[in-house]
Amino acid sequence: MFAVIPKTPLVSRTVHINKAALTETLKSFLNDKTNRRCYHEVVGDVLTPSQVMGIDHLRDPRLNKGLAFTLEERQALGIHGLQPARYKSQEEQLELCKISIENYQEPLNKYLYLSELHDRNEKLFFRLLSENIERLLPIVYTPTVGLACQRFGLIYRRPHGLFITINDKGHVADVLRNWPEPDVHAIVVTDGERILGLGDLGACGMGIPIGKLSLYTALARVKPHHCLPICLDVGTDNQALLEDPTYIGLRQRRARGAEYDEFLDEFMAAVVQRYGQDTLIQFEDFGNANAFRLLEKYRNKYCTFNDDIQGTAAVALAGLLASNRKTGKKLSDHKFMFFGAGGAALGIADLCVKAMEREGLSESEARNRIWMIDIDGLVTKDRTQLLGHQGFYAKDHAPEKDFLKLINEIKPSILIGASATGGAFTPEVLRSMASFNERPIVFALSNPTAKAECTAQQAYDHTEGRVIFCSGSPFPDVNYNGKVYHPGQGNNAYIFPGVALGVIVAGIHHIIEDYFIIAAQTVADNVREEDLEKGSLYPPLGFINECSLQISTLIIADAYKNGKATVYPKPADIRKFVESKLYSHYYEESLPKTWKWPDPPEIKTKSLTPKTKTTTS
Ligand SMILES: O=C([O-])CC(=O)C(=O)O
Numbered sequence: 150m151f152a153v154i155p156k157t158p159l160v161s162r163t164v165h166i167n168k169a170a171l172t173e174t175l176k177s178f179l180n181d182k183t184n185r186r187c188y189h190e191v192v193g194d195v196l197t198p199s200q201v202m203g204i205d206h207l208r209d210p211r212l213n214k215g216l217a218f219t220l221e222e223r224q225a226l227g228i229h230g231l232q233p234a235r236y237k238s239q240e241e242q243l244e245l246c247k248i249s250i251e252n253y254q255e256p257l258n259k260y261l262y263l264s265e266l267h268d269r270n271e272k273l274f275f276r277l278l279s280e281n282i283e284r285l286l287p288i289v290y291t292p293t294v295g296l297a298c299q300r301f302g303l304i305y306r307r308p309h310g311l312f313i314t315i316n317d318k319g320h321v322a323d324v325l326r327n328w329p330e331p332d333v334h335a336i337v338v339t340d341g342e343r344i345l346g347l348g349d350l351g352a353c354g355m356g357i358p359i360g361k362l363s364l365y366t367a368l369a370r371v372k373p374h375h376c377l378p379i380c381l382d383v384g385t386d387n388q389a390l391l392e393d394p395t396y397i398g399l400r401q402r403r404a405r406g407a408e409y410d411e412f413l414d415e416f417m418a419a420v421v422q423r424y425g426q427d428t429l430i431q432f433e434d435f436g437n438a439n440a441f442r443l444l445e446k447y448r449n450k451y452c453t454f455n456d457d458i459q460g461t462a463a464v465a466l467a468g469l470l471a472s473n474r475k476t477g478k479k480l481s482d483h484k485f486m487f488f489g490a491g492g493a494a495l496g497i498a499d500l501c502v503k504a505m506e507r508e509g510l511s512e513s514e515a516r517n518r519i520w521m522i523d524i525d526g527l528v529t530k531d532r533t534q535l536l537g538h539q540g541f542y543a544k545d546h547a548p549e550k551d552f553l554k555l556i557n558e559i560k561p562s563i564l565i566g567a568s569a570t571g572g573a574f575t576p577e578v579l580r581s582m583a584s585f586n587e588r589p590i591v592f593a594l595s596n597p598t599a600k601a602e603c604t605a606q607q608a609y610d611h612t613e614g615r616v617i618f619c620s621g622s623p624f625p626d627v628n629y630n631g632k633v634y635h636p637g638q639g640n641n642a643y644i645f646p647g648v649a650l651g652v653i654v655a656g657i658h659h660i661i662e663d664y665f666i667i668a669a670q671t672v673a674d675n676v677r678e679e680d681l682e683k684g685s686l687y688p689p690l691g692f693i694n695e696c697s698l699q700i701s702t703l704i705i706a707d708a709y710k711n712g713k714a715t716v717y718p719k720p721a722d723i724r725k726f727v728e729s730k731l732y733s734h735y736y737e738e739s740l741p742k743t744w745k746w747p748d749p750p751e752i753k754t755k756s757l758t759p760k761t762k763t764t765t766s
């Protein structure tokens with residue numbers, strides 16, 4: 150709810166304050182434990198705003214409201230005079246932000262403007278972001294966040310998270326203790342080895358956990374101080390970065406093997422030691438080999454998931470479920486081909502298998518419907534090295550590297566790109582898909598935009614406009630044969646904020662695959678006929694907040710049903726319970742509700758009666 154800001158005159162009026170009495174009032178208010186507790190709840194914060202006085206109040210992004218401090222607040226907080234006289238509501242400030250951001254042409258400059266706003270005024274930043282998701286998501290997130298990571302050494306300003314390096318091995322817990330927030334519930338961690346489709350960016354990958362956690366708050370209203378971005382700096386194998394004077398990470402090659410594993414083990418244990426065993430740890434943009442291994446190793450021991458494997462899988466499944474409404478088919482009626490056989494592809498394949506099993510296929514029947522191609526060609530049984538679950542999808546087939554030939558031979562109805570190879574879906578590949586499918590389904594999921602396997606326009610152009618398409622990064626509207634299409638963004642941002650919210654609120658210890666199916670089905674259920682009509686398999690980005698609430702509510706209901714929730718008593722109305730835990734990006738009153746001006750001091754007036762002169766004569 151919007152906090153009611155007391156109406157105060159815009160022009161300052163002189164208020165006489167008895168400083169000693171004011172301090173006394175505040176002190177006695179804060180000393181009263183009941184008040185303190187109730188005020189903590191009102192603010193939903195670990196800070197008590199009225200304890201931070203003077204310029205520090207303006208310098209703290211969590212407390213700063215810009216010119217929205219009332220005269221009373223300015224006086225009482227000791228910031229009167231530190232700001233111009235004008236009072237500006239949050240709405241007026243938002244308008245100004247929108248004008249300011251449009252003044253920048255370059256997306257990276259817009260990113261820097263928003264990052265600076267985040268540093269200065271947290272509530273304004275999150276309200277701006279939440280209310281303008283369509284416009285601003287491409288700036289704080291894919292694709293601009295990729296550019297920000299590539300330039301991270303140049304644009305780094307202030308701490309937004311923790312860098313823990315391999316040299317901290319043995320005292321990771323000490324480094325974790327330096328994070329000022331005592332109440333963290335969610336961590337997004339990367340080791341920077343596979344940042345989007347951009348490869349090894351080492352410590353510059355920190356932009357990703359920061360961006361993902363901004364979406365926890367903007368898209369699922371998780372409280373910002375419950376979130377902690379972490380970069381595990383284990384070195385980089387990116388030679389250009391090692392030689393780049395602006396690089397901000399450890400200048401050494403990546404630690405691997407036992408040294409790496411021990412470091413990761415120590416990190417996981419240190420998180421639990423400081424923040425408890427139900428702290429959610431989201432793995433993001435790890436290299437394929439580590440991503441799978443670590444997920445298997447930790448998923449039943451910690452509260453963790455891998456967004457690139459499981460989040461991406463769920464969003465792709467959501468798109469496929471929605472596409473069934475266009476084709477009239479079931480998932481199990483399809484033949485799938487994956488271009489790319491890494492984490493994202495295998496995650497999607499595994500989840501599709503689960504979904505097909507629910508439609509009645511056996512596991513092996515479902516797996517047989519899925520073909521995979523990677524840099525070495527078709528994934529076949531005779532390969533000596535198979536990564537993660539690749540073995541499930543390996544086929545009895547002669548080695549074959551020719552993508553187009555394989556398409557023509559296998560004739561898939563669904564083609565999914567998760568290869569980080571921009572342009573891999575050539576006009577020939579797309580034309581071929583359209584030659585044996587009435588409605589070819591093509592997902593170009595690699596990020597950022599330049600890594601997408603084809604553009605939205607190409608997908609329509611080379612399939613006579615019959616394609617059912619989505620991409621991981623946003624594309625502009627498509628114009629085909631006089632009709633305008635608005636293809637949707639099959640990005641895990643539809644999934645991970647809602648899953649995280651549910652897990653955090655119910656205190657779930659282990660994140661099971663079912664939650665991702667719930668999330669996928671929920672997103673698909675929110676796709677409206679008009680979205681499908683416009684060529685989108687997803688609800689508008691502006692609906693993600695509602696999707697997140699629904700996803701979290703359904704996950705929590707499932708967790709209570711299956712004994713996985715640890716927060717008791719079970720709430721009567723789960724959705725209301727979730728809503729009661731959400732962050733508010735509206736300004737709150739900065740003074741305690743019961744605060745009132747102290748009574749003016751008693752002034753002993755001097756007698757105006759002139760003293761009678763005594764004349765001595
Ligand atoms: O960040 C995104 O846009 C989606 C994602 O997880 C990735 O591409 O690694």
Ligand SMILES: [Mg+2]
Binds near residue numbers: 456
């Ligand atoms: Mg990712």
